[in-house]
Amino acid sequence: MIRMEGIQKFYKVGDVEVPAVRGVSLHIRKGEFMALTGPSGCGKSTLMNLIGCLDVPSAGSYQLDGQEVAGLDDDALSAIRNRKIGFVFQSFNLLPRATALENVELPLIYRDEGGIRAKAAAALASVGLADRAHHKPTELSGGQQQRVAIARALVTDPAILLADEPTGNLDTKASEEVVALFHDLHRQGRTIVLVTHEPDIARHAERVIRLRDGRIVEDTSDAEEPAVAEAGGRP
Amino acid sequence: MKIVSTIRVSLKGLLANKLRTFFMMLGVLIGIAALTVIISVGQGAKAQVMERMEKLSAFGAVMVSPGGGVTRGLGSVEAVPATLTAEDAQAIKADIPNVRDVAMAQVKQNVAIKFEGQSTTTSVWGVTPNYVKIRPSPVARGEFFGPEEQASAARVAALGQETAAALFGDADPLDQTIRIENVPFKVIGIFKKMGATPGGGNLDDRIFIPHSTAARRLFNVTHLSQLAIQIATREQVAPAAERVKQFLRERHHIAPGMPDDFSVRIAEQMLGVLTGTSQTLTIFLSIVAALSLLVGGFIVMNIMLISVSERTKEIGLRRAVGARRRDILAQFVLEAGAVTAAGGVLGVLLGLGGALIASRVMGWPAAISWPAIAGAVAFAGVVGLVFGVQPARKAAALHPVEALRG
Secondary structure (H helix, E strand, O other): OEEEEEEEEEEEEOOEEEEEEEEEEEEEOOOOEEEEEOOOOOOHHHHHHHHOOOOOOOEEEEEEOOEEOOOOOHHHHHHHHHHHEEEEOOOOOOOOOOOHHHHHHHHHHOOOOOOHHHHHHHHHHHOOOHHHOOOOHHHOOHHHHHHHHHHHHHOOOOOEEEEEOOOOOOOHHHHHHHHHHHHHHHHOOOOEEEEOOOHHHHOOOOEEEEEEOOEEEEEOOOOOOHHHHOOOOOO | OOHHHHHHHHHHHHHHOHHHHHHHHHHHHHHHHHHHHHHHHHHHHHHHHHHHHHHHOOOOEEEEEEOOOOOOOOOOOOOOOOOOOHHHHHHHHHHOOOEEEEEEEEEEEEEEEEEOOEEEEEEEEEEOOOHHHHOOOOEEEEOOOOHHHHHHOOOEEEEOHHHHHHHHOOOOOOOOEEEEOOEEEEEEEEEOOOOEOOOOOEOOOEEEEEHHHHHHHHHOOOOOOEEEEEEOOHHHHHHHHHHHHHHHHHHOOOOOOOOOOEEEEEHHHHHHHHHHHHHHHHHHHHHHHHHHHHHHHHHHHHHHHHHHHHOHHHHHHHHHOOOOHHHHHHHHHHHHHHHHHHHHHHHHHHHHHHHHHHHHHOOOOOOOOHHHHHHHHHHHHHHHHHHHHHHHHHHHHOOHHHHHHO
């Protein structure tokens, strides 16, 4: 599903190039539930942006669902985000004046296809919020808002669900609800990448990758995965 | 992304902050409303002058009056220089090409008129019968005098509506005998109601009698108050006027460098003088209104820039879920365009209402000029697009990662 080889990312600060990701090779299989963790500043946000095609690597190769992503232009990246990636954010990022249903519709309006409303309603039902379709975000609890955001991520039937600290703004109970929802989705066969610095959340994943200083320092997956074992080994 | 959904997204964005949208619209609305009122009233004023000129039907004619300089209205025969004569009229008709007809008029102002117990004063015009062909004065009842009455210096008169009313009230003036400076005249015709001249004269308060009668029986002068020269086509009016001028200078033996002892006017020129002022004013006010529209455009741009920076996270989210740069660009350009277009349409409605009220309450003429209004709305749209593009480009240029950070 995801095949990253020797990915590097530098940011230019003035004349100095600051490395954020220093050579990451990473394979993620279809249906995998993976957590990306590490201390703040370790490069996990940058790596997530690269996986989510929000940004392009400075060097290396990235194949998503069999398609090479490095070197694509902005429009093509937009199209890939629309078709293959479902984002879930820490602060939900719902449009405040739109209803839950309208928020879920959002990715579909950037496609030229019909039946938007029905698809959005189905996605909302799949996270158990069919009865909240016409509520505004402010009328929903934090957990409900995040479930709306997850429905928005799922509505395009993406290849991969990318969640950035999805429980960061939630209380314990709501966090558990959201984590339970991720488990459900995993059982249904979704590929999930969960970015979190909370070990309690990360341990729910079947595989945990720990980053430090832009390199993978730990991968809990089987040693049978040769590509993963060599992660971080290249300059 | 379909254009329909882009429009829907833009409209939702506008409705999300109604107060801000209203303020964006306001600048454009006021500018367009002002422009609409100015154009409507300006057009109305022009149409009014044209209508009055058409009523006089002085187009295609050259008017000559005695004395140099430009005078307004017609001088009374006892007051004007005796420089214009019937011989001049005949010579012009005989010698100048493209002259179709020449009519003569002797006018005396403030003449006492009596009918039985009633009396009034008005202007008496002694005119050749062809005068009303050059400057039509249609008769509502009875008839106008012809060559026979002119030849016999008949004591017959045609009355303006107001003159008739002053003397006869509701009674029938036809075939009654009135006294003009104590000379009896038979009323043979009543003119149709004509209103005012562009110069402010009253066409409904005057009496027309044959020129011969006026010259021999009433005024006892031979010189004229006016010559009306009908030119074959309107294109020839201006050159003919110039020729008349030279011709009369020679006939009157005016040395080079000396001023004319007559003045030549053409209706087209008078129209220019009369409409010129209001047109200049209209143009000046239109420029002011257009400037206010430009200010409205800057307001739109500023508020859109604020809107873009406030909605950075929304832009980031849209980019994350697949919006291309051009989708974001289209969204914000359309927001600005929709606001200004709505402001334009509302401005036109408000302006037309204002023009209507102005014409009802203050008696200003108002005419709706649809091409001008369409132009104003199009201008508003252009303002919206021009001033909307910069903020929209800023929005589209945001990097998704940075935009998501807020």
